[in-house]
Amino acid sequence: MNIIHTADWHLGQTFFGYDRTHEHQKFLNWLCELLSSKKIDLLLIAGDLFDGPNPSAVAQRLFYKFIHKAVTENPTLQIIITAGNHDSATRLEAPNPLLENFNVHIRGVVKRNDNAEIDYDHFIVPIDKDFCCLAVPYLRNGDYAPANNHDEGLRNFYSELYNRAKEKYSKIIAMGHMHTSGAELSSDDRSERIIIGGLDCVDVKAFNNDIIYTALGHLHKAQRVSGRENIRYAGAPLPMSFAERNNKQSVTQIAIEDDSIEIKQIEFTPPVRLISVPKSPLPVSQVIDELKKLPKGKADESSPYLEIRVLITEPEPTMRQLIEESIEGHAVRIARIEAVTEQKEDCHQVPMTYDELKKIEPLELAKDIYRRKYGQEEIPEKMSELLNNVIIEVLEERE
Numbered sequence: 001m002n003i004i005h006t007a008d009w010h011l012g013q014t015f016f017g018y019d020r021t022h023e024h025q026k027f028l029n030w031l032c033e034l035l036s037s038k039k040i041d042l043l044l045i046a047g048d049l050f051d052g053p054n055p056s057a058v059a060q061r062l063f064y065k066f067i068h069k070a071v072t073e074n075p076t077l078q079i080i081i082t083a084g085n086h087d088s089a090t091r092l093e094a095p096n097p098l099l100e101n102f103n104v105h106i107r108g109v110v111k112r113n114d115n116a117e118i119d120y121d122h123f124i125v126p127i128d129k130d131f132c133c134l135a136v137p138y139l140r141n142g143d144y145a146p147a148n149n150h151d152e153g154l155r156n157f158y159s160e161l162y163n164r165a166k167e168k169y170s171k172i173i174a175m176g177h178m179h180t181s182g183a184e185l186s187s188d189d190r191s192e193r194i195i196i197g198g199l200d201c202v203d204v205k206a207f208n209n210d211i212i213y214t215a216l217g218h219l220h221k222a223q224r225v226s227g228r229e230n231i232r233y234a235g236a237p238l239p240m241s242f243a244e245r246n247n248k249q250s251v252t253q254i255a256i257e258d259d260s261i262e263i264k265q266i267e268f269t270p271p272v273r274l275i276s277v278p279k280s281p282l283p284v285s286q287v288i289d290e291l292k293k294l295p296k297g298k299a300d301e302s303s304p305y306l307e308i309r310v311l312i313t314e315p316e317p318t319m320r321q322l323i324e325e326s327i328e329g330h331a332v333r334i335a336r337i338e339a340v341t342e343q344k345e346d347c348h349q350v351p352m353t354y355d356e357l358k359k360i361e362p363l364e365l366a367k368d369i370y371r372r373k374y375g376q377e378e379i380p381e382k383m384s385e386l387l388n389n390v391i392i393e394v395l396e397e398r399e
């Protein structure tokens, strides 16, 4: 049994306003070739197929064209797809009656019978007579049986599924879309970090030791979890943010034969690079010198996305214009300009109490923000005067 595990395609994602269809198309073409050349029997897509619950027509066409090509070129191929937190479970499942004819199975909705009992069997997808997949989508509070917390709820869900599957099947693999404890994040990705330490984190104990392989999605960095080789995140095939620019993109190949399992990553090189200039933030004038060194040419859909990091020491009202002028005639596309102030590094803030918050004067707050933003420079008198007038007006209106 030859399996490819992938996840987090985020079809339809735009990157700081740029359309990524071309990049996704390249990935899907590459994957299609891989399915044939490696003689793949089963393709697992572990959630976040689309970037949003209401994908565009272009994104949907990409997906259906891929499915059509994959199953036409590989008539024995089976595909199992689960919904992620970005997908609409119902919408994703809608074409199931048609797709099941092509051995494509989508699982997203947690159905209940008239007694409000969860239809666990919906998530047990047969692969052959003694082999099945626990195709679990992203589960929200309320999708699983009442529990003390998310971790416990998911653990019970998987164990219920496993016990049911075991009665009929001797070989079981699983899928999931979640944060697990012991997983690594993309460097500096604060959005991931906040959630990882939170209540949503699931212990790998949720996956029974006898599950041959667990295909996860949600975290965009390809990795095994808690040192267990057979529980893995496939990672996203395209970097989704600049925090992910150092990740290696890949899909995971799993070969299962009798009692042995062989796992390897097959690297995919995304067609568009993400570059940050300069390596560490510099004042505008030096940034502009660096930008001028970028390769010359006309920017197109293959040109790198550019993140520019400027060290701000004083107000720079023409910064954006200067930057845009200096990359004219270079084969890059500006994605974001990050303005960094010197104090940012050592600014350890102590959380305030509600009473302390109430005592803050709006004008003092504005002055403080201005100082932080522009390196201890005082707010111009004219600006402070205007602001004060607005504050007085608002306060008077309230009274």
Ligand SMILES: [Mn+2]
Pocket (backbone or CB within 6 Å): 047, 048, 084, 085, 086, 177, 217, 218, 219
């Ligand atoms: Mn996700």
